[in-house]
Structures are given as structure tokens and as C-alpha cells.
Amino acid sequence: MNLQFPELMRTQPYVDGRWVQCGRSFAVNNPADGGKVADVGDADVPLAESALEAAAAAFPAWRDRTAAERCRLLHRWCELIVEHQEDLALIITTEQGKPLAEARAELANAWAFVEWFAEEGKRVYGETIPAPGTDRRIVVIRQPVGVVAALTPWNFPSSMITRKAAPALAVGCTFVLRPASATPLSALALAKLADMAGIPAGVFNVVPSSASQAIGRLFTESPRVAKFSFTGSTAVGRELMARCASTVKRVSLELGGNAPFLVFDDADLDAAVAGAMASKYRNAGQTCICANRFFVQRSVQDAFADRLAAAVKALKVGPGTAAGVDIGPLISTEALQDVDALVRQSVAAGATLVCGGRPHALGGTFYEPTILKGVSNDMPIAVNEIFGPVSPLIVFDTEAEAVQLANDTPYGLASYCYARDIGRIWRVAEGLEYGMVGINEAVLTNASAPFGGVKQSGLGREGSRYGLDEYLEIKYLCLGGMQQ
Numbered sequence: 173m174n175l176q177f178p179e180l181m182r183t184q185p186y187v188d189g190r191w192v193q194c195g196r197s198f199a200v201n202n203p204a205d206g207g208k209v210a211d212v213g214d215a216d217v218p219l220a221e222s223a224l225e226a227a228a229a230a231f232p233a234w235r236d237r238t239a240a241e242r243c244r245l246l247h248r249w250c251e252l253i254v255e256h257q258e259d260l261a262l263i264i265t266t267e268q269g270k271p272l273a274e275a276r277a278e279l280a281n282a283w284a285f286v287e288w289f290a291e292e293g294k295r296v297y298g299e300t301i302p303a304p305g306t307d308r309r310i311v312v313i314r315q316p317v318g319v320v321a322a323l324t325p326w327n328f329p330s331s332m333i334t335r336k337a338a339p340a341l342a343v344g345c346t347f348v349l350r351p352a353s354a355t356p357l358s359a360l361a362l363a364k365l366a367d368m369a370g371i372p373a374g375v376f377n378v379v380p381s382s383a384s385q386a387i388g389r390l391f392t393e394s395p396r397v398a399k400f401s402f403t404g405s406t407a408v409g410r411e412l413m414a415r416c417a418s419t420v421k422r423v424s425l426e427l428g429g430n431a432p433f434l435v436f437d438d439a440d441l442d443a444a445v446a447g448a449m450a451s452k453y454r455n456a457g458q459t460c461i462c463a464n465r466f467f468v469q470r471s472v473q474d475a476f477a478d479r480l481a482a483a484v485k486a487l488k489v490g491p492g493t494a495a496g497v498d499i500g501p502l503i504s505t506e507a508l509q510d511v512d513a514l515v516r517q518s519v520a521a522g523a524t525l526v527c528g529g530r531p532h533a534l535g536g537t538f539y540e541p542t543i544l545k546g547v548s549n550d551m552p553i554a555v556n557e558i559f560g561p562v563s564p565l566i567v568f569d570t571e572a573e574a575v576q577l578a579n580d581t582p583y584g585l586a587s588y589c590y591a592r593d594i595g596r597i598w599r600v601a602e603g604l605e606y607g608m609v610g611i612n613e614a615v616l617t618n619a620s621a622p623f624g625g626v627k628q629s630g631l632g633r634e635g636s637r638y639g640l641d642e643y644l645e646i647k648y649l650c651l652g653g654m655q656q
């Protein structure tokens with residue numbers, strides 16, 4: 173990898189301000205060609221335990237810094253991320269596969285979280301409450317929870333980390349992260365920049381490891397960990413949440429999705445197609461908020477399908493570093509097989525291929541951008557989180573039917589509605605059982621908004637002032653003896 177600042181290429185765990193040599197390593201490969209990118213130091217449980225100890229030791233001093241001091245350090249971290257964005261984008265694309273333009277967009281979100289929470293950390297307000305008697309005063313203060321342990325996914329190797337670390341550090345928590353084994357280099361580069369920014373030793377620690385289950389048990393069961401924050405699949409999140417019960421930890425979960433994308437007969441179809449492309453095919457469909465099912469009102473089904481097909485057929489598939497590429501590789505062979513199986517099973521169940529529907533001629537883990545029509549809500553492609561570049565089209569007749577079908581899933585993360593009648597928009601937005609609703613807009617992510625899901629898509633919110641609450645405890649002070 174040809175970096176302008178080679179020091180950003182870090183391959184060892186970062187614990188208590190030191191880069192730790194490990195006896196074992198695991199390979200990080202480029203999904204575009206399967207080639208090895210790096211061998212990364214494989215942190216074991218004792219090293220992860222030492223990271224928790226370092227975070228616990230660093231917590232009192234970090235907590236006791238003023239919010240302004242933490243703000244200044246986070247702003248400096250943000251400045252360094254911006255300054256090194258080209259290198260960081262190349263690291264993302266090399267280890268995860270997304271087109272460079274998307275990697276740059278991810279980084280813009282990553283530093284926006286740092287910038288946003290650097291400022292929000294100065295607004296951790298408390299309150300006084302009118303007391304029931306003149307002998308006392310009631311005061312509420314908010315304090316950092318303590319040591320935070322986090323697990324993050326491979327699909328956004330930078331922004332999923334700062335979306336947690338920035339609010340945690342801003343309020344005075346310390347942080348230990350195990351990133352996904354497929355994409356640890358971005359996390360380690362962020363650690364290098366945090367170190368350069370002057371964030372003290374022990375405050376931000378990164379332990380890449382192939383021992384995901386063992387370290388997951390440590391993070392969820394260690395009494396040193398006050399807060400467990402997880403982003404990943406619902407299946408894994410459910411298991412880890414249960415493990416947190418033994419110590420009654422605070423838990424944040426950002427889990428899987430099955431986003432409905434509703435297109436009504438009064439929609440601006442060009443806007444709906446643009447939104448569909450932006451939502452569905454970003455990161456080759458490997459995002460938690462990708463449109464996963466397209467519900468199209470019968471009278472506009474052909475017009476929408478034809479325009480969508482024209483746009484999908486124009487997508488360029490190739491390595492993320494190649495100019496003009498829209499669709500990069502899927503993260504792994506298993507991921508490719510999973511997507512292809514969902515398509516094949518659904519065609520066998522009666523769906524019709526409009527375009528794509530098979531692994532790409534490029535080979536490797538590239539998959540053809542695909543549209544299926546004649547899909548029903550019970551087909552595998554509609555029931556499962558696809559995590560690939562596939563658009564299933566489902567026809568509906570009435571507004572009530574659309575909302576009922578959209579809600580018929582255990583997931584509740586993102587949803588989308590394209591219509592122009594204001595009464596319809598309000599009725600549908602209020603009826604959708606999801607944490608987020610894009611109304612004539614498909615790009616939801618930004619640091620100022622509360623991102624998160626309901627039902628089995630998660631607990632809590634990340635981003636916005638609500639994202640700060642995940643790392644704070646409320647304390648009630650009762651001041652007695654006030655009677656003269």
C-alpha cells in the first residue's frame with residue numbers, strides 16, 4: 173500500500189500507549205484480489221485483559237480532565253484524521269473493498285462524529301428539581317460510566333469506531349476496542365492518530381484478534397467493563413447481550429436490518445430511483461441500512477422497475493481503487509455464496525430476474541448488480557438481510573398493505589418512504605416500526621442524527637446528543653439540612 177504517511181500502517185495492538193509485539197499474527201487480505209495486505213499481531217485474552225486494566229487505570233485522570241481539555245484533544249484527533257484522509261481511505265478500500273469515493277465518504281462521517289462529540293462533551297448538563305420540602309435540595313448530575321469495551325464490524329472500518337469512541341472519550345470514559353479481524357488496519361491507523369493527537373495512554377486501546385469469541389466473553393463478563401457497545405449482526409448481538417447479564421452491564425447494540433423502501437403512486441419516480449441506487453448499492457449492498465425490500469405500488473411498478481434497471485445496468489463493477497468503479501467486491505467468498513444462494517432460492521420460489529443474478533465475470537467475490545421482480549415477502553431474499561447488491565421488487569395495492577408488509581420482520585432499523593401527499597407521508601412514517609424513516613431521502617447517516625433501531629435491530633442510539641447518553645450515568649444528589 174503506497175501511503176503518503178507510512179507510519180499509519182500499524183500492525184500491532186495498541187495498549188496503554190504502546191504498540192505491543194505479539195507472538196502470533198493473522199493475515200488481512202484484500203477482498204478485490206485475495207492478496208495479503210498485512211500480518212497483524214493477534215492479541216490474546218491476557219493482552220485484552222491488560223488493555224482493560226490500562227483503561228481502568230487511565231479512567232480517573234481522564235474523567236477528571238475538564239470537558240474543554242477533552243474537547244481540544246478530540247478536535248486535534250479530528251484534524252489529524254482529516255489531514256490523513258487520503259491514506260485512511262486507501263487503507264479502508266484495501267482491507268474492506270469499497271470504492272475509494274465511498275471510503276472518503278465513510279471518513280467524512282468518521283471525523284464528523286469526532287468533531288460533533290468533541291463539542292457535545294461540553295454540554296453534559298445536569299439539573300436542579302424543585303424539592304418536595306424546604307429542608308432539602310434536589311440536584312441531578314451526569315457522570316461517565318467508566319471503561320467501555322466495544323466490538324465493531326468490517327463494513328465500515330473507521331466510522332463504526334469513531335461513532336462509539338468519540339462520545340465515550342468526550343464524556344470521560346476510556347475505551348478498549350476489538351475491531352473485526354477482516355479490517356483491523358483502519359482501527360490501528362485511528363489509534364496512531366489518537367496517539368499523535370495527545371490522547372493519553374490507556375484512554376483509547378485497540379486489540380485486533382482472531383479470538384473473537386474469547387475476547388467477546390471477556391468484554392461481556394469482565395467486572396472492569398462498565399459498558400459494552402456492539403455493532404454487528406443480530407444473532408451475535410443477542411448472544412453477547414445475554415452474556416452482559418452476569419454483571420448487569422450497560423449495553424448498546426447496533427444490529428442487523430431489513431429496510432423496506434416504499435414507492436407510492438404519487439412519488440417522484442426519478443427521486444425514488446436515485447434514492448434506491450444510493451441506498452441499495454452503496455458498499456455493494458453491505459450496509460445495515462441498505463434498502464432490503466422494495467415495495468412498489470402496482471400502478472407505478474413498471475415505470476419504477478424500468479428506470480431502476482437502466483441505472484443498475486450502468487453500474488461499473490471492479491476493484492475499489494480503479495477509477496469510476498461503483499461496486500466493489502463482497503467481503504468474502506462466504507458472503508458471495510450467501511447472496512447467490514438467496515437469489516437462486518428466490519428465483520426457484522417464483523421470482524423473476526430483471527438483471528444480474530450471478531457471480532460477476534471478474535471472479536473472486538464480485539457479484540453482478542441484480543434486480544428481482546415478482547418477489548413475495550416470504551421469499552428468502554425478502555426475509556433475510558441480503559448484504560449484497562440485490563434489489564427485490566414487491567408489488568402492493570394499498571397504503572395499509574404496504575405498511576403491514578414493511579413491518580412484517582423482526583428487524584426495525586431503517587426504512588424509506590417515497591410519496592408526496594403529506595397526509596400519507598405522516599401516516600406511513602408513524603406506522604413504520606423502525607428507528608429511522610427516510611422520507612424522499614435515502615442517505616440517512618450523519619453525526620447530528622440519532623442512529624439506531626427498534627425490535628431486533630438494536631438498543632440505544634449513536635450520533636446526535638442522544639448518542640452521549642449511552643456513556644453517561646444519572647446521579648441524584650439530595651442535599652438535606654437546608655431547614656434554617
Ligand SMILES: NC(=O)c1ccc[n+]([C@@H]2O[C@H](COP(=O)([O-])OP(=O)(O)OC[C@H]3O[C@@H](n4cnc5c(N)ncnc54)[C@H](O)[C@@H]3O)[C@@H](O)[C@H]2O)c1
Nearest residue numbers: 324325326351352384385388404405408426427428429460
Ligand atoms: N446497526 C448498525 O449500525 C450496523 C452497522 C454496521 C453493521 N451492522 C450489522 O453488522 C452485520 C455485518 O457485520 P459483521 O459480519 O461484522 O457482523 P458479526 O456479528 O459477524 O461481527 C461483528 C463483530 O463481532 C465479532 N464477533 C462475531 N461473532 C462473535 C462472537 N460469537 N463473540 C464475540 N465477537 C464476535 C466480529 O469479529 C466483529 O468484530 C450485519 O448484520 C449488519 O447489518 C449494523
Ligand SMILES: O=C[C@H](O)CS(=O)(=O)O
Nearest residue numbers: 327328458459460461617
Ligand atoms: O452499516 C451501516 C452503518 O451504520 C454505516 S452507515 O450508517 O450506513 O454509514
